[in-house]
Amino acid sequence: MPDGADLSHAPAAAPPLARKGRGALTNALSTRFEQTTAEAFDDGWGTLAAELADLPPLPTTLIRDRTRSAMAWNDSPDIGFDRSINPYRGCEHGCIYCYARPSHAYLGYSPGLDFETRLVFKPELPALLEKELRRPGYVPRPVALGANTDPYQPVERTLRITRGVLEVLERFGHPVTIVTKSAGVLRDLDLVQRLAARDLVHVCLSVTTLDNALARRMEPRAAAPARRLAALAELRRAGVPAGALMAPIIPGLNDAEIERVLEACAAHGALGAGYVLLRLPHEIGPLFEEWLRAHFPDRAARVLALVRETRGGALYDGRFRLRQTGTGAYAAMIAQRFRVALKRFGLDRAERGPGLDCTRFRVPDDKAPLAPGSANRSAAVPEGQLALL
Template identity: 50%
Template sequence: MDDSEFPIALPVPRKGRGAVTNLQGRYEVDQREKVDDGWVRSEDDESEAPALRTQVFEERAKSILTRNTSPDIPFSVSLNPYRGCEHGCIYCFARPTHSYLGLSPGLDFESRIYAKVNAAELLERELSKKTYVPEPIALGVNTDAYQPAERELRITRRVIEVLHARGHPFAAITKSSLIERDIDLLAPMAARNQVMAAVTITTLDADIARTLEPRAATPSRRLRTIRALSEAGIPVGVSIAPVIPFVTEPDMERVLEACAEAGASSASYIILRLPWEVAPLFKDWLTAHFPDRAERVMARVRDMRGGKDYDASFAQRMKGEGLWAELLKQRFHNAVRRLGLNERRRGILDISQFRTQLLAGTRPSEPPQDNPQLSLF
């Protein structure tokens, strides 16, 4: 029987998960290929794949600060308390990093989380070095520092305690309302111009967000977080990242309007990025959730990427190229100008108050006891 006689099975979504497959990582030695044996899910079958449990593993990292020299990134030092992210955003550019662990950038990335339980200890050690030169740290850029595991583990909280005690400036970006827990630390730092926050909102459509970012806070809840941070005196912006043609792109102006009304003072956007394994994972997600527009979405993505799924060059990777990318840029800047965003920037965070030693009584809380698998949800 010819292979063409078998129908192609559509990817089956999992409840509460972004990826619909456990795509093989590019560093795995053995290659696997999916073969349809005829047991194809019918178009009338609305069932989902079985639920997948999250495992959180302890990791004792050797270093905690990551440095970059990328000209299109507004920071050069970052800190990520976790590897992998349970939020499960299908578009996450950090997904391919799980390949370095011999795991899948797909479902493994969002269900096998590595918690750097010694992050605060490593940070304190780094800041104590006589050679250390302070500059603002970006917190939670690769994977969300306030993802669900943080509620129990409080690793991010202890990191901020160190930064607070040292008077060290930082910026945090998140999709979680859990950041409100740390307002008691953030507010006094904001008063000294030592902290700013950004909340990522891709769309106001809760149904789209539920499949796009399945375990992140709902869009309406993130708007409340913007309001809470703003009312506490913490400069907060909105990051519309990514802009996905024909999926989240129609919502751009509405997102900016809602965030401005909630108290956001700045805004930025990034066009969908599909590096490495993110491209096939995203295409599977499109096929599973938007089969009627999947080809149209990818055609527009390629229009902005020089005919490819992705262009990693510094000049193009964030904003794209071509007519459609230029139209998006104009739409964004017109809305920002109309709403008065990006006009009340505080400027560069203040590093002059950095202290080389912790003040008495300000030592961070103790980390959890050693346990190779911290929790199983």
């Protein structure tokens, strides 16, 4: 099958270890922090292949987080924000390429299936955020909501932690940027629209492909491409500044779609667009390679060769200012194509940024009640208990 071919009319059989609705194939890959690892082993009775042939779906487990802070801070020179808020650790969307997967290893979980099935949620996040915003000397700047994992992954429907965070930010007049692969942002359109009226929000919908079959394999529980585009259009009709992000661009897999994706985003009202080249830090490299060889055995070698070509011969180069775009002739060609397409479809305005207003920040009356929604439905999960969805 040639690179960039339409997969929607040629569905391939699921690889032997694939779980319905999950991206990674296994948890067997070792992490940086574990001294031992466990793998399935056939003891000679010939039963292992049969046992793995029809694996049941994996449930999602929720684990209460006891964090004492709301915002994470960074001083990375190639990131356009210095603070972020992440209501969840792990992400049920299951995107195989997600650069946040290695963060699960810090918790003692695998960046593989654990990342998308063992979700850590932060029910106290709105209250913690309010305390931090009230600290004397706090200087407001745009905060990135969901910089690590998606704030509108499926579990947000019931926990509503993201909504609680937005309610606090609205009360304080604090600017926020939102990046998501979900149409779930429309559930908070009332809040987002009010924030937009005060120049306090910018939303970015991540659209990686227009091919439903490819999206289903790469991002099994994220919204379908058409749903993301429809959400983008609805946000724009509501007066919300919103753009698009093609992240990641994977050489040899979805890079043939650059122009089509940008054209579709422009047609749905995007004010601008950006991209990130595939990033495979730490454990993601082996996970992605395992997934690629299982789902696309005919092109896996070609894709991996192109990835290495954009990373100086390795699967990843984490140097600042290079990790987002890569190096070499192939990476330069992708950058050039993206720039030309931005101009062609009128999306090059994104370079000027969303222009959020930090001067509206005010600490409300101390006697004001905590933002509605901060006592969200996650309170129904008993302390220390695992909730199965």
